[in-house]
Amino acid sequence: MARRRFFVEQVREQRAVLSGEAADHLRRVLRARPGDRYELSDNRGVYLAEIEGFGRGEVLFRILEPLPVEIPPLRLVLKAALVKFDRFEWMIEKATELGVEQIAPVIAARSEKGIEQGALKRIGRWRRIAREASQQARRARLPEVHAPVRLEAALQDSSPCRYFLDETRVGMPLLEALPPAVRRRREDTVAVLVGPEGGWTETERSAAAAAGWEAVTLGTYVLRAETAAMAAVAVLMSAWMSKA
Numbered sequence: 001m002a003r004r005r006f007f008v009e010q011v012r013e014q015r016a017v018l019s020g021e022a023a024d025h026l027r028r029v030l031r032a033r034p035g036d037r038y039e040l041s042d043n044r045g046v047y048l049a050e051i052e053g054f055g056r057g058e059v060l061f062r063i064l065e066p067l068p069v070e071i072p073p074l075r076l077v078l079k080a081a082l083v084k085f086d087r088f089e090w091m092i093e094k095a096t097e098l099g100v101e102q103i104a105p106v107i108a109a110r111s112e113k114g115i116e117q118g119a120l121k122r123i124g125r126w127r128r129i130a131r132e133a134s135q136q137a138r139r140a141r142l143p144e145v146h147a148p149v150r151l152e153a154a155l156q157d158s159s160p161c162r163y164f165l166d167e168t169r170v171g172m173p174l175l176e177a178l179p180p181a182v183r184r185r186r187e188d189t190v191a192v193l194v195g196p197e198g199g200w201t202e203t204e205r206s207a208a209a210a211a212g213w214e215a216v217t218l219g220t221y222v223l224r225a226e227t228a229a230m231a232a233v234a235v236l237m238s239a240w241m242s243k244a
Contacts (some may be wrong), residue, residue, distance in 0.1 A: 003027075003037040003039050003048075004038050004039070005038070005135050005138045005139075006038060006040055006041075006133070006135055006184075007040070007042075007043065007047070007134065007135060008042055009042070009091055009170045011042045011047060011063055014062060015052075015063065016040050016042070016047075016049060016061045017055070017058050017059070017061070018059040019059075020057070021128075023057060023058055023059045026059050027054060031040040032059065034052060035050060036122050037049065038051070039067060039138070041141070043141050043142055043143070045066055046068070046116065046140050047061060047063045047064070047066055047067060048067055049061040049063050049065070050062050071140075071186065071187065072099040072101070072237070073099075073186055073241040074236065074237070075187055075189040076099065076101055076190050076236055077101060077102040077104065077192070078100045078192055079106050079154045079192070080194045080225065080229050081105075081106045081107070081151075081195050082101070082105050082111045082115045082116070083111075083112075083195075083225045085118065085119075085122065085235040087226045088226070089103070089125075089126065089129055090226055091226040091229050091230070092126050092129050092145065093130075093133045095143070096130045096133035096137065096139070097136065097137040097231055098234060099233075099237055100143055100233060101126065102143060102144045102145075103144070104149065104154060105119055105147070105149070106148065106149060106150070106151055107119075107149065107150045107151065107202065108196045108202045109151075109200075109204060110195075110196045110197070110200075112174065119148045120138055120147065123195055126145050130142060130229055131236070151207065152207065153226075154212070155208060155213065157211075159190060160168075160189060160190075161178070161188065161190040161191070161214075162192075162210040163190070163215060163216045164193045164205075164215050164216065165192065165193065165194050165195060165216060165217070165228055165232060166205065166216065167195065167222050167228075168199075168205075168218075171216040171217050172216060172217070173216065173219070174217065175235055177216045181239075184239065184240050186240070188240065190240075192236065193208065194218065194228050194229045195225065196225060197224070197225055217230040218231050
């Protein structure tokens with residue numbers, strides 16, 4: 001069975017300190033003891049570490065050795081229109097598990113009224129969800145969860161490949177829109193933009209096209225926003241993984 005992995009603020013002089021909810025979980029739920037070994041990440045490297053002892057709300061570790069860092073097959077940016085928060089949080093969790101590097105909430109014309117203010121208050125919670133999902137998935141680095149931006153700002157993206165999921169199915173299938181396999185390289189940057197439950201407006205479609213985003217479809221059926229996001233992420237990760 002794989003060792004549990006936790007994120008720490010820093011590794012310094014072969015020591016690290018785990019604090020907060022993760023430390024409490026490790027001590028009270030997992031009933032960790034001095035000498036137990038776990039994996040730690042400082043969001044740069046991954047290490048095998050041994051518990052030295054406990055402080056007030058802290059677990060004290062001694063670093064034993066560095067471990068190999070697994071690199072995702074591409075650098076994937078998910079820009080997702082805000083939807084109901086329970087669904088959006090599910091999206092953050094699953095996107096993190098699948099290896100997304102950045103998650104950017106987007107305020108679209110058909111996003112629910114008042115959702116922007118609620119979203120600003122939830123950024124801390126969303127980052128905690130991403131941290132917990134990263135630990136569960138044994139990621140080496142945390143995804144970056146951005147503050148919400150309006151669509152106009154989200155469209156200003158320099159990623160070489162930018163895909164705009166369009167529920168009207170006017171674009172080509174996502175898999176067919178990808179660059180040929182021979183041109184895909186590890187750590188290519190790809191951005192995908194997912195709309196709200198009510199779909200994009202014609203003005204938004206025109207703005208995306210003018211900004212150089214390629215309209216794509218995921219097939220015959222109209223999917224919920226969170227389903228579409230995960231389907232697109234899975235397609236992209238799988239396509240690049242075959243070339244990694």
